Amino acid sequence: MAGKIIDGKQIAGQMRAELKAEVAKLKRQGVVPGLGVILVGDDPASKSYVTAKERACEEMGIYSDDNRLPADTSQEHLIGLIGRLNTDPKINSILVQLPLPKHLSESEVLLAINPDKDVDGFHPMNVGKMVTGEKAFLPCTPNGVVQLLLRSGIKIEGSYVVIVGRSNIVGKPLANMLIQKSPSGNATVPVCHTRTKDLARHTKQADIIIAAAGHPNTITADMVKDGAVVIDVGVNRVEDSTKKAGYRLVGDVDFERVKEKASLITPVPGGVGPMTITMLLYNTVESAKRAAGIVAG
Ligand code: NAP
Numbered sequence: 001m002a003g004k005i006i007d008g009k010q011i012a013g014q015m016r017a018e019l020k021a022e023v024a025k026l027k028r029q030g031v032v033p034g035l036g037v038i039l040v041g042d043d044p045a046s047k048s049y050v051t052a053k054e055r056a057c058e059e060m061g062i063y064s065d066d067n068r069l070p071a072d073t074s075q076e077h078l079i080g081l082i083g084r085l086n087t088d089p090k091i092n093s094i095l096v097q098l099p100l101p102k103h104l105s106e107s108e109v110l111l112a113i114n115p116d117k118d119v120d121g122f123h124p125m126n127v128g129k130m131v132t133g134e135k136a137f138l139p140c141t142p143n144g145v146v147q148l149l150l151r152s153g154i155k156i157e158g159s160y161v162v163i164v165g166r167s168n169i170v171g172k173p174l175a176n177m178l179i180q181k182s183p184s185g186n187a188t189v190p191v192c193h194t195r196t197k198d199l200a201r202h203t204k205q206a207d208i209i210i211a212a213a214g215h216p217n218t219i220t221a222d223m224v225k226d227g228a229v230v231i232d233v234g235v236n237r238v239e240d241s242t243k244k245a246g247y248r249l250v251g252d253v254d255f256e257r258v259k260e261k262a263s264l265i266t267p268v269p270g271g272v273g274p275m276t277i278t279m280l281l282y283n284t285v286e287s288a289k290r291a292a293g294i295v296a297g
Pocket of ligand 1: 170
C-alpha cells in the first residue's frame, strides 16, 4: 500500500487563511496583534527562520517589532530589551530565536519573558500549565503536529503513539499534549530516546509514529507496521552535489520506503515545518485576543 502524503503546506495555508480573516476582524475592533522578535548574532539558519516569521506576520497583517542584536550582546542588554517588550502594549508575544550565543543564559532569558507573551510556550509557567491541562500557550512545533493529525482526520484518542525523541521543545511537550484527557489527546504514548532498548519493538506497535530524533533514517520501513501514520519532525541536511547549495533537507524517516507501508506520512520539507510558523502566528493572535479581553486568559 502506498501511503497518502499529509500536505503540511496546504494545511498550514488553510490555517493561515482562517487566521488572516480573524486578524482583519480584530482590526475592525481596533486590535492589531503584535509580535516582538529578537535575534542575537548572525547564524544563517536562525536569520532565515526569523525572516520567514516576519514575512508571515506581514502577510497576516500582524505587527512585528524586529530586533536584531550583535553576537556580543550582553545578557543585561538582552534582558532589558525583553523587559521593554514585556510592557509594550503593541506587543502581544515575544519570540527569542534560539539557540543564543554561548555566553548568554537561555534559561534566564526564557524566564524573563512575560508568560502572557510567551508565544513559544517555553516559560516554566506555561510548561506547568500544559502538563496539568490548564489553558496555556502550547509550543509551536508540537502543537503543529497535533493540528496536522486533527486536520488530516486522524483519530488521536485511543491510539498508540510512539514518539522518538525527548527534547524539551518537541518530544516531551508533544507527549504531554497527547496524553491530556481531551479529544486531541487520550492517546497512549511511550517516548523513546537513545537509551531505549530495541527501538523497533516499540515503533512496530505504533498506530502513529512521531520521529523527532534529528538523524536521517532513524525510522526505516521494517520498524513500521502496515497502515501506521508517520509524522516526521526531523530536519537534517545531507550532502547533495546536484543541489546548488550542496545539500538537501531530509527528515528522520526513510520516506521513500516507509511511505509504501504507512497509511499517511508527512514529507520533509513540506510536512511539519510549515505548521511551526503557523502556530506561532496562531499564538500571537490568541494572545492579542486575551489581552483585549475577547477570550479568557
Ligand atoms: P534534540 O534536542 O537533538 O533531541 C533529539 C532527541 O532524539 C533526543 O531525545 C535523543 O535522545 C533522541 N534520539 C536521537 N537519535 C535517536 C535514535 N537513534 N533513537 C532514539 N532516539 C534518538 O532535537 P530536537 O530539537 O527535538 O529536534 C529533533 C529534530 O526535529 C531535528 O532534526 C530538528 O531539526 C527538528 N525540528 C524541526 C522543527 C520544525 O519546525 N520542523 C522544529 C524543531 C525541531 P537522547 O535524549 O537520549 O539524546
